[in-house]
Amino acid sequence: MATTHIRLSDDALLAEYVEIEKFKGVVEQRLAIGPDTMAMLIRDGQVAQATAGAHLSVGGWWRTIKDAVAGQHALRLLIADLKPFQLTTATTALTRDNVPITCEFTIELQVNPEKPANMLGLMKEHGMVTKTSILGRLMPHLGERVLNSGIRKVDALEVRGNNPLQDKIQADVMTEVERIAADIGLIARVVSVNWAFNEEEKAMILKRQQEREQETLEREYKILNRGIEREAESTILRLKTDLDLEKTKVTTEDDLRRLILANELGFIDARETGVRIEQLKQLEHELNLNRTQRLDGLKAQLEAEDHKIAMARSGGERRDTEMDIQKRERQHDLAVTGIRAEIRIVERAIEEADKKQALALGKLEELQRLELAARAHEDQIKTMRGLQDVEIDAESRRLDLNIKGGDADHRRRMEQARLAEESQLEKIKALREASPETILAIQAGFSPQVAGVMVEQARAKAAGGAEQMTLMREMIQMATDARVSSEAQARHLFDSAMQGTVGVAQGVGAGVGAGAAAVDGRTGHDGARGTTECPACHRTIPVTDRHCRYCGRAMRQ
Amino acid sequence: MEWQPYRPCCHRFAGDAEVAFCPECGHPFLRCMAFAECGSLVGPTQACPVCVAPSLMIDAGAVVQSKTGERVSVPLILRNNSTGNRPIWVRQIVKLTGTVEEPVALTWEQIDPQTERHFTIDTPPMAEGGTHALRMLFVIASRYRGLEEAYAYAGGTTITVSGPDTQQVIQNINLAGAQFQTGGMVHTALNTKDRGSSAPTALADRAVLPMERAERYELERGIRGYPDKGLRVPRTVEFAFSGFRAAEVPPDGTTMAAGGRFTVGRNSRSPDPGANAAPNDICLRAYDARTGQVDEPATLAISRHHFDFAVVNDRLCVHARTTHGMELSGAPLASGTLVALKPGERLVPIPGRPDKLSIQVAFTSSIGSVDRITISRTPGMAS
Numbered sequence: 001m002a003t004t005h006i007r008l009s010d011d012a013l014l015a016e017y018v019e020i021e022k023f024k025g026v027v028e029q030r031l032a033i034g035p036d037t038m039a040m041l042i043r044d045g046q047v048a049q050a051t052a053g054a055h056l057s058v059g060g061w062w063r064t065i066k067d068a069v070a071g072q073h074a075l076r077l078l079i080a081d082l083k084p085f086q087l088t089t090a091t092t093a094l095t096r097d098n099v100p101i102t103c104e105f106t107i108e109l110q111v112n113p114e115k116p117a118n119m120l121g122l123m124k125e126h127g128m129v130t131k132t133s134i135l136g137r138l139m140p141h142l143g144e145r146v147l148n149s150g151i152r153k154v155d156a157l158e159v160r161g162n163n164p165l166q167d168k169i170q171a172d173v174m175t176e177v178e179r180i181a182a183d184i185g186l187i188a189r190v191v192s193v194n195w196a197f198n199e200e201e202k203a204m205i206l207k208r209q210q211e212r213e214q215e216t217l218e219r220e221y222k223i224l225n226r227g228i229e230r231e232a233e234s235t236i237l238r239l240k241t242d243l244d245l246e247k248t249k250v251t252t253e254d255d256l257r258r259l260i261l262a263n264e265l266g267f268i269d270a271r272e273t274g275v276r277i278e279q280l281k282q283l284e285h286e287l288n289l290n291r292t293q294r295l296d297g298l299k300a301q302l303e304a305e306d307h308k309i310a311m312a313r314s315g316g317e318r319r320d321t322e323m324d325i326q327k328r329e330r331q332h333d334l335a336v337t338g339i340r341a342e343i344r345i346v347e348r349a350i351e352e353a354d355k356k357q358a359l360a361l362g363k364l365e366e367l368q369r370l371e372l373a374a375r376a377h378e379d380q381i382k383t384m385r386g387l388q389d390v391e392i393d394a395e396s397r398r399l400d401l402n403i404k405g406g407d408a409d410h411r412r413r414m415e416q417a418r419l420a421e422e423s424q425l426e427k428i429k430a431l432r433e434a435s436p437e438t439i440l441a442i443q444a445g446f447s448p449q450v451a452g453v454m455v456e457q458a459r460a461k462a463a464g465g466a467e468q469m470t471l472m473r474e475m476i477q478m479a480t481d482a483r484v485s486s487e488a489q490a491r492h493l494f495d496s497a498m499q500g501t502v503g504v505a506q507g508v509g510a511g512v513g514a515g516a517a518a519v520d521g522r523t524g525h526d527g528a529r530g531t532t533e534c535p536a537c538h539r540t541i542p543v544t545d546r547h548c549r550y551c552g553r554a555m556r557q
Numbered sequence: 558m559e560w561q562p563y564r565p566c567c568h569r570f571a572g573d574a575e576v577a578f579c580p581e582c583g584h585p586f587l588r589c590m591a592f593a594e595c596g597s598l599v600g601p602t603q604a605c606p607v608c609v610a611p612s613l614m615i616d617a618g619a620v621v622q623s624k625t626g627e628r629v630s631v632p633l634i635l636r637n638n639s640t641g642n643r644p645i646w647v648r649q650i651v652k653l654t655g656t657v658e659e660p661v662a663l664t665w666e667q668i669d670p671q672t673e674r675h676f677t678i679d680t681p682p683m684a685e686g687g688t689h690a691l692r693m694l695f696v697i698a699s700r701y702r703g704l705e706e707a708y709a710y711a712g713g714t715t716i717t718v719s720g721p722d723t724q725q726v727i728q729n730i731n732l733a734g735a736q737f738q739t740g741g742m743v744h745t746a747l748n749t750k751d752r753g754s755s756a757p758t759a760l761a762d763r764a765v766l767p768m769e770r771a772e773r774y775e776l777e778r779g780i781r782g783y784p785d786k787g788l789r790v791p792r793t794v795e796f797a798f799s800g801f802r803a804a805e806v807p808p809d810g811t812t813m814a815a816g817g818r819f820t821v822g823r824n825s826r827s828p829d830p831g832a833n834a835a836p837n838d839i840c841l842r843a844y845d846a847r848t849g850q851v852d853e854p855a856t857l858a859i860s861r862h863h864f865d866f867a868v869v870n871d872r873l874c875v876h877a878r879t880t881h882g883m884e885l886s887g888a889p890l891a892s893g894t895l896v897a898l899k900p901g902e903r904l905v906p907i908p909g910r911p912d913k914l915s916i917q918v919a920f921t922s923s924i925g926s927v928d929r930i931t932i933s934r935t936p937g938m939a940s
Contacts (some may be wrong), residue, residue, distance in 0.1 A: 368763075373671070376638065391565040547583035549576045550815075554583060 003030040003055075007037060008081055009128075009226065012219045014111070015080035015119055016128035020058060028060030036083055040116050042076040050116035052082055080119055084110040084189055085131050089139060090209040092202075093147040099156035099314055102202045103147055103169075104194040104209075107177055109134065109186045118185030130223070132216045138180055146172045157321075160197050169193060199311070210296075217292070221285060228278050560601055560793065571598055577815035587792045588817055590869075591701035595641035601791035602781075602871060604708045604770070607641040608699040611668075613712040613766040616675065618759045622717045629680045629716055631691060634763065636673035644669045646698045648707060652678055653692040661693075686720030694774055703876075703893060704869055707780050709771040776925075781871040783899065788920065789871040790927045792817065797929055798839075800937030805840035818867040818876070823859045835862060839932075841906060843913045846936050855913045859906050864890075866932075872897040873918060873930060875904060882908045911935075 006018055015038075020031075033039040035053035042048065056077070067073075090104040111119060122129050150169045151159065159165060170193045177188040196202040532543045537551040547554055563571075566581035574592065578585050589597045589605035597607040615621070616632035623629045637645050645668050650661040661676060668674050683689060692713040698705050775781040782789040792813065798806040804826065813819060819838040828836045841863060843855035860879035867874050874897050877883055877890040884905040885896055898904075904916040914934065921929040 369671075376640070376671075380640065387565065387568075394565055541580070545580035547578055547580055549570070549578055549580045552578035552583050552585060 003032045005032050005034070006077075006079060007034060008079060010219070010223050012130050012132070012216075012223065013081070014085070014129045014131045014134070015078060015123060017123070018077040018079055020056075020075050020077045028063070029058045031056040031058060033079060036081070038080040038082050038111060038113060038116055038119075040078040040080070040119070042078065044074050047117055052113055078119065078123065080111050080116070081131075082111050082113055084108055087131065087135050087138075088208075088212060089135050090205045091139060091143045091147060093143065093151045095151050095154060095156040095159060097155045097317060098310075099317075100202075100310060101151055101156065101159060102196040102205050104196070104205045105142060105173060106190075106192045106194070107138070107173075107188065108190040109177075109181060110189055112182075112185050112187045115185050118183065121184045128223070130216075130220065132212075132219075134181075134184075134186070137184065138177060141176055141180055142173055146176050156197070159195070166193065166195060199307075217289070221289075224281075224285070228281055563598055567598065572596065575815065585793065585812060586815070588815075590704050590706065590817060591641075591643060591699065594701070595639075595643055597641065599792070601793045602772075602789060604706065605699065607639060608643040608701075609645060609697060609706075609708055610638040610640070611645060611695065611697050611710060611768060612636040612638045613693075613695075613768050614673075614763045615714055615760060615766055617761060617763045620759050621714060622719070622758065623683055624719050625684065625686050626682050627718075628682050631678045631680070631714065631716070632675060633678060633693075633766075634673045634675055635668060635695070637668040637670050639670040642670050643699065646700060646705075647674070647695065648698050649694075649696040650676065651694040651696075653694060654681065658694075680716065683716070683718040686718045689716045689718055690714075691716055694771055695768070696780060703895065704867070706870055707775075709775045709778070709780055710768045711771040711774070712766050712768040714766050775871075783872060783897075786900075786922075787925055788922050788927055789925060790868050790873050790920075790930070791871070792868050794868065794873075794927050795929045797931045798933075799931055800934040801839070801932075802938050805842070806932075807838060813866075813868060818865045820862055820865055822861050822863040822878075823856060824861045837862065839866075841914065841916075841934075843907070844936075844938055849938070852913065855907060855910065858910075859914070863906055864904075867895075869895065870897075873920075873927075874898060879906075884908050884911075 008016060031054075033054040033056070038050065038052055039054035039056075040047060040050040041054070041056070086106060086108045088104065088106045090102055092100050092102045094100055122134075146169060150165065150172065154162075154165065170191060173193060174188065174191040177191055181188045194205070196205045530543050531540050532555075533539070534541055534548040534551060534553055534555070536553040537548060539548070539550045541548055541550070541555070545555055561584065563584060564579070564582050567579040567584050567586065570576050570579050570581070571586050571588070574588070576586065587599050587601065589595050589599050589608055591605070591608055595605060595607040597605050599605050612635070614634040614636060616634050619632050620629060621631065635647065635650075639645065646666055647663065647668060648666075650663060652659045652661055661678065663676060665674050678691060678693065680689070680691060690713055692711065695710045695712065696707055697710060698707040772781075776784055776787065776789065778784070795810045795812055796807070796819070797809040807826075820835075821839040821841055822837045823841060824833055824835055824837045825840050826836050826838065827833060841859050843852040843859065844850065845852045858881060860881055863879045864883060865876040865878060867876055874895050875885065875890070877892050877894045877896075880892050883890050885898075886902050889908065890896060898918050900918060900920045902918065903911070904918075905911045905914070906916070907913050914936075917933050917935065919931045919933065920927045921931065
């Protein structure tokens with residue numbers, strides 16, 4: 001047995017009653033309702049069952065017999081769309097400064113599957129409910145309770161960009177929609193508000209609103225038209241089954257033919273009547289449509305004029321506002337200039353104080369620097385004095401050592417001289433009886449000068465210098481003839497003899513010395529300049545250096 | 558040889574830059590690299606007392622007392638006490654917190670003689686009471702004609718941190734003639750003994766803080782010496798030469814006494830006012846290995862004054878002078894470059910021709926100090 005799927009007759013419908021009676025018959029009918037559609041079965045005035053989706057069985061011979069014996073139940077089936085749907089509408093409110101601001105509300109609703117019975121509050125007795133008709137219940141509350149109460153408290157300039165205020169109004173709209181929708185079995189899912197502040201935005205919203213209204217009107221017209229068609233079809237022929245069957249049983253063929261004719265006439269009349277009614281309704285709809293369009297046109301013109309007036313008023317108010325703002329800006333500039341002048345005065349005072357402080361600090365730093373420099377100078381002087389003291393001490397010690405060394409050296413020389421004198425005296429005493437030649441020969445072994453005399457004597461002999469030899473003999477004879485009776489006499493004799501011989505010997509010795517120096521040049525000892533050569537690095541250094549100043553070699557101990 | 562301090566006679570003769578040893582006592586003279594300006598003698602590893610004379614002071618108004626949990630900001634002064642008109646360069650100031658080194662951000666670098674610079678050291682919050690040491694390290698350099706000697710000094714001060722307030726409140730309750738339950742009047746008096754204000758006091762005048770040389774830090778951070786080997790090259794290090802002809806090098810055991818550097822180049826060691834006005838300490842010439850004669854084309858590639866050996870920052874350095882180029886371990890050295898030599902590194906005076914002439918250095922060390930540096934040339938020449 002085939003199952004008939006029942007769904008809403010139009011997508012724009014939210015809920016409608018299904019005429020379940022037309023499915024009743026001798027043959028059982030099975031009806032299926034989809035899971036996205038709520039089915040509410042009302043039996044005998046009470047909600048018997050309300051579920052998302054259903055499968056019903058209607059009619060049948062057994063139920064017909066049962067209905068005939070026990071009486072029929074009054075059954076009604078209400079189906080509603082469970083899918084969320086979106087509604088959009090716009091409204092206008094005035095701000096505190098009487099500037100109209102347009103808001104476009106977009107509301108998403110859904111039939112509450114938990115409370116299906118509340119849907120009955122929406123339904124008309126024999127009608128259907130469109131989705132757009134819900135707006136009629138919501139908008140008066142939103143416009144007055146929410147939008148006007150929120151916008152009227154502020155000026156137009158304070159609304160634009162005022163996100164907290166816009167969010168608050170959106171939240172209020174959501175709360176109000178939830179409150180209203182709950183009573184009629186709907187759930188408010190989302191609410192958003194679109195704001196229009198300038199003329200272009202407002203025009204766009206109004207245009208969309210008019211398009212939506214036009215679309216709604218056309219859709220409602222189609223629904224109405226389809227209902228009329230269905231009504232007409234349903235009235236074409238309805239057999240009064242029981243009565244006609246009884247009549248068929250009891251009448252003759254003529255009666256039956258007459259009955260058929262009467263039925264045909266009635267059928268034709270009914271059809272013509274239905275067609276006329278439909279034509280009348282079409283005419284009425286056209287008239288209503290024309291009237292509505294004309295009214296809309298007039299209303300649009302009126303709104304345009306009102307808009308111009310409002311614009312002119314708004315322009316004047318804007319000009320006033322701008323002048324006020326300019327005035328306030330000028331006043332603000334004056335105040336800022338005054339504050340800057342005061343700041344400058346304070347800054348100058350601070351700068352003067354800073355300069356004074358900097359001068360004082362500079363003075364202090366200078367004094368401190370001078371003090372430090374003086375301390376450093378004192379330290380330097382102390383250090384230099386200490387170094388000088390050390391040097392002086394060392395020098396004095398060295399001088400002491402030199403003096404002591406000199407004294408010791410002097411004493412040693414004096415002792416040596418004394419000992420030499422004594423030995424000479426002893427020699428003279430010993431040579432008192434000796435001949436001059438013997439004396440000279442002995443003296444030559446002790447003194448280079450005497451040796452020089454001997455050499456000179458030999459030369460004189462070789463040269464045959466009679467005078468020199470005579471002189472020498474006289475000198476020797478004088479020494480021989482003299483009777484040395486005392487030490488002083490011997491010393492005088494010795495000195496007299498030596499003066500003569502030394503004078504000769506010195507000349508000889510100088511010549512010999514010069515020759516020797518010319519022969520021996522390896523010592524490098526320059527007595528005139530006081531320099532010598534380092535044997536290690538072969539560089540010239542002063543003879544007074546204990547160490548070579550270039551290579552560090554020790555020159556003397 | 559143990560280093561002895563200079564004697565007064567040394568200072569008398571040190572003024573003559575040609576004199577390398579004191580003629581009186583034979584003490585070798587080690588001169589500061591900026592001797593021409595400071596006229597000061599130095600020790601083997603010591604800084605020049607005239608060129609590098611920093612002084613650390615804590616500024617007047619500094620607060621060196623705090624409470625636990627507080628931070629302290631200490632204003633300090635670094636002064637250049639040089640009496641020889643020598644500036645110093647502060648390369649780094651480090652604050653030591655435990656073992657952590659925190660560099661102090663400085664906006665200045667140079668301190669002119671007899672001037673000072675200010676900086677501030679911030680301490681972390683003092684967690685515990687007591688005396689905390691604020692330790693700092695200063696890396697200070699002296700520069701003269703492309704040479705820089707850097708030294709590290711350690712200094713610091715102490716900060717006294719008082720503990721948490723342990724003031725005790727003693728409350729005496731006197732029951733005057735009645736029991737407590739009967740509503741008798743109770744007199745209470747807080748016995749708070751005022752122990753005096755513990756507010757920190759600021760220093761009235763600046764105070765000098767001691768500074769001492771941080772030799773270990775210098776070595777560990779590579780400021781001076783060879784940190785990887787823990788070696789220092791003193792200025793009195795002896796040199797030995799291998800592979801040179803006797804007339805080309807000083808005798809073994811020579812030190813860089815007089816000039817503080819060995820000049821190396823093609824010029825001979827013999828001074829001659831006419832022919833060789835600038836004699837070198839080490840004469841470098843290339844020889845034909847087969848005949849032993851001078852390889853003239855290769856020798857002419859060596860400049861008259863090719864490079865210097867110098868001891869800078871306790872490291873043996875080569876100071877390139879030639880404009881013909883030279884190589885150190887394969888890397889080119891531009892004229893004026895000062896590079897520290899490591900033991901075993903090879904100097905090639907003629908770029909790309911190590912077969913003609915190359916010089917290698919080797920160290921002989923004992924207890925962290927290099928005693929002798931042997932300079933060898935390859936190919937070696939018989940004496």
